[in-house]
Amino acid sequence: MQEEGETAQFEAIALPLVGAAYNLARWLVRDDHDAEDVVQEAYMRAFRFFAGYRGGDSRSWLLTIVRNTCYTWLQQNRSRELSEPIDDRLDEVGISTKNPETILLQTMDAQLVRQALEELPIEFREVLIMRELEDLSYRQISTIADLPIGTVMSRLARGRKRLREVLASRMSKRRLAS
Amino acid sequence: MDLVRSLDIEGHLHDCQTCAQAYNELRSLHFAVSGTALRFEPTTALRNRLRSAVRDESEVPNQALRIPWRWMIPAVSFAVLVIVAWSVFALIGRPSTSDLMAQEIVSSHVRSLMEKHLTDVPSSDQHTVKPWFDGRLDFSPPVRDLASAGFTVVGGRLDYIGNRTVAALVYQHRQHYINVFVWPSTGASDASGSALVRQGYNLIHWTNSGMNYWAISDLNLAELQQFVQLFTR
Numbered sequence: 192m193q194e195e196g197e198t199a200q201f202e203a204i205a206l207p208l209v210g211a212a213y214n215l216a217r218w219l220v221r222d223d224h225d226a227e228d229v230v231q232e233a234y235m236r237a238f239r240f241f242a243g244y245r246g247g248d249s250r251s252w253l254l255t256i257v258r259n260t261c262y263t264w265l266q267q268n269r270s271r272e273l274s275e276p277i278d279d280r281l282d283e284v285g286i287s288t289k290n291p292e293t294i295l296l297q298t299m300d301a302q303l304v305r306q307a308l309e310e311l312p313i314e315f316r317e318v319l320i321m322r323e324l325e326d327l328s329y330r331q332i333s334t335i336a337d338l339p340i341g342t343v344m345s346r347l348a349r350g351r352k353r354l355r356e357v358l359a360s361r362m363s364k365r366r367l368a369s
Numbered sequence: 370m371d372l373v374r375s376l377d378i379e380g381h382l383h384d385c386q387t388c389a390q391a392y393n394e395l396r397s398l399h400f401a402v403s404g405t406a407l408r409f410e411p412t413t414a415l416r417n418r419l420r421s422a423v424r425d426e427s428e429v430p431n432q433a434l435r436i437p438w439r440w441m442i443p444a445v446s447f448a449v450l451v452i453v454a455w456s457v458f459a460l461i462g463r464p465s466t467s468d469l470m471a472q473e474i475v476s477s478h479v480r481s482l483m484e485k486h487l488t489d490v491p492s493s494d495q496h497t498v499k500p501w502f503d504g505r506l507d508f509s510p511p512v513r514d515l516a517s518a519g520f521t522v523v524g525g526r527l528d529y530i531g532n533r534t535v536a537a538l539v540y541q542h543r544q545h546y547i548n549v550f551v552w553p554s555t556g557a558s559d560a561s562g563s564a565l566v567r568q569g570y571n572l573i574h575w576t577n578s579g580m581n582y583w584a585i586s587d588l589n590l591a592e593l594q595q596f597v598q599l600f601t602r
Binding site: 195197198201202205206209210212213214217218223226227230231234235238239301304305308323324 | 406407409410411412415416418419420422423426427
């Protein structure tokens, strides 16, 4: 049973986080409408579990629920996207230093980066979004995604590398086309 | 990362060309990703939707949790009532042992009238029929000669009723056959005839001297009762 005060308290904590919740959900399910439904479902879950929330990092708490709801939704609606788990044992953190294309990232337009990011496997995409767009710490990401910090770091590095490679090939294609 | 470590790294970046370049790439990527408008912003509609959904949800649990307890007693009472009523109807609706038996008697009688099923020992002589059952049954059914009253013995037959082998005596009255099924009763006291009608057949059931009797025929009830009277005399 939710008290009137508890509802107000939940609203005060959760509603200002809609931006972060929606951004994460939108990047994970990759559709405006579906993301809205998932966020609503996540908020309903969060509200029901609110009694179990004992203060602390409200953003991590809420985003954990959002992320879980996204995964449940993907499992039910687009299980294909989750069917190939990545191998975290591969530790290809090495960074290519010889690629001259990387310098162009600064001038890259948002549309291109967005597209490349959307095409990354969800495991890389989610840590990149949380780190780069939500500015969450490694520890927060590790809590939300339920991963060891080491895995978060290696996925971030691999995600960046992949993104860079994708963008570089896009840029050179584009240049060839023009 | 503490300050000393940060300074170490900064120093290293200054000296080491490779790491410096890698670091700059990371910086540039970070800039490329977060600097461009990559965030998706929720619509006002979504914000409003969430607010009202939370409000709705805060009403629902109240009722969802309270109502079951408030309605638990009537609900349980109703469930018990339904179960009891159902059991009673099931008991009433269930055919009684006597009904089941009558149904078996009718089936046997109908089957006996089919081609060459009437008798195992065709004889109009009671002294042929009675001994025939010896060795085939663990009891000896009474076979009466009622020919003087128009009920002639046609023969005898083994049948199977109520999960046991029984004796079937066959009599004929004009064109009507009468089957009399006989088997020992288990502890039932003598009872005079009770008549039933099933599928157009008249049945009379009685108990006498530790034996169960069922007489069945398409004969009218009065004549069948007369037969039973003569048989039991």
